[in-house]
Amino acid sequence: MDKNEVYIEEQNTILEAMQMINKSARRTLFVQNSGVLLATLTDGDIRRWILKGGELQAQIKLAANYEPKYLKEGQAHLAVSTMKEYRIDAIPIVDENHIIKEIIFQNSFSKKKSRFEKDIAVVMMAGGLGTRLSPYTNILPKPLIPIGEYPIAEHIINSFRTYGCNRFFMIVNYKRNMIKAYFDDLYKDYQLEFIVEEKALGTGGGISLLKGKINDTFVLTNCDIVIDDDLTKAYSQHVESENLITMVCSLKNFTIPYGVVNIGKDGMIESMQEKPNMSFFTNTGCYFVEPEVIENLAYNEPIDFPAIIEKYMSKGKRVGIYPIGEDAWLDMGQFDELKNMKERLGC
Numbered sequence: 001m002d003k004n005e006v007y008i009e010e011q012n013t014i015l016e017a018m019q020m021i022n023k024s025a026r027r028t029l030f031v032q033n034s035g036v037l038l039a040t041l042t043d044g045d046i047r048r049w050i051l052k053g054g055e056l057q058a059q060i061k062l063a064a065n066y067e068p069k070y071l072k073e074g075q076a077h078l079a080v081s082t083m084k085e086y087r088i089d090a091i092p093i094v095d096e097n098h099i100i101k102e103i104i105f106q107n108s109f110s111k112k113k114s115r116f117e118k119d120i121a122v123v124m125m126a127g128g129l130g131t132r133l134s135p136y137t138n139i140l141p142k143p144l145i146p147i148g149e150y151p152i153a154e155h156i157i158n159s160f161r162t163y164g165c166n167r168f169f170m171i172v173n174y175k176r177n178m179i180k181a182y183f184d185d186l187y188k189d190y191q192l193e194f195i196v197e198e199k200a201l202g203t204g205g206g207i208s209l210l211k212g213k214i215n216d217t218f219v220l221t222n223c224d225i226v227i228d229d230d231l232t233k234a235y236s237q238h239v240e241s242e243n244l245i246t247m248v249c250s251l252k253n254f255t256i257p258y259g260v261v262n263i264g265k266d267g268m269i270e271s272m273q274e275k276p277n278m279s280f281f282t283n284t285g286c287y288f289v290e291p292e293v294i295e296n297l298a299y300n301e302p303i304d305f306p307a308i309i310e311k312y313m314s315k316g317k318r319v320g321i322y323p324i325g326e327d328a329w330l331d332m333g334q335f336d337e338l339k340n341m342k343e344r345l346g347c
Helices: 014-024 043-051 076-086 152-161 176-184 202-210 231-240 305-314 335-344
Strands: 028-033 036-042 090-094 100-105 121-126 167-172 191-196 218-222 225-227 245-255 259-263 269-274 277-289 319-324 329-331
Touching (some): 014 043, 028 100, 036 043, 076 090, 076 100, 121 152, 152 176, 152 225, 167 202, 176 191, 231 245, 231 277, 277 319
Parallel strands (some): 167 191
Antiparallel strands (some): 090 100, 245 277
């Protein structure tokens, strides 16, 4: 393990910490000074900071845990039981001067992926024309665009199967017979039901066709994205927050390729920034949703899901986000992302 991957200092920012966690694929960073353990900073600490409105450019010391769990030299044999007791992913071993000598990670002992507490239904919106991927989608519907040996829709299903999901609904319209034919020919150890749109219903209207079929929290996902993150935490946050809808949102860092000029009074230049960086959260197209959203929709009427969200927000209903890192969102919706998705999925 490269210590630079998991060591961080107090003056670093929340944004820098998120980037380090994404790069290292570890969920915990260790705040230190000359090797001396000061605090820990987990993806959960960062998420709580963001959800309470904290700024991405704030120093990590505002979000870090300054009472971290640790073991002393000679106590490494207690690592597994300690991590299990305190539900943490890593624990440092320190010497008498509190200098970190070793870090033991939970996944050093187990590679088992987390599973949802119950069998959560997954609804895939797969009825669109896929115009961003034309001319490919003039021949194949977007859910069948291959990523390696398998189409993207099958990758998505396989991803949710690892969470223990067994019930899938696929809302189809454009070239639906091709989609149905492909999956009908597959051996499946899960349930897959096709919900047919006879007219374009937008990104939300199609779920109105599921009335009476889903009676518990479900996942709603686009058919061209994969979330490479632990969604069991998103589900737990959704339940604990008593949200009606929780939107999975990805951090995006964008460099404006121009010098930006801010104009003040009388047409005078107030300030200039050369190719400034912007950081913001964007909708990934994956949500945790309560079944009443389905039941309250007008049956078979077009509506986009963001419009559904805005309607509930205007009524004061609980609609939250679950933030993930930039690299945790794999989006196939544009040509330049296809190669990246293939590489990330090992295709």
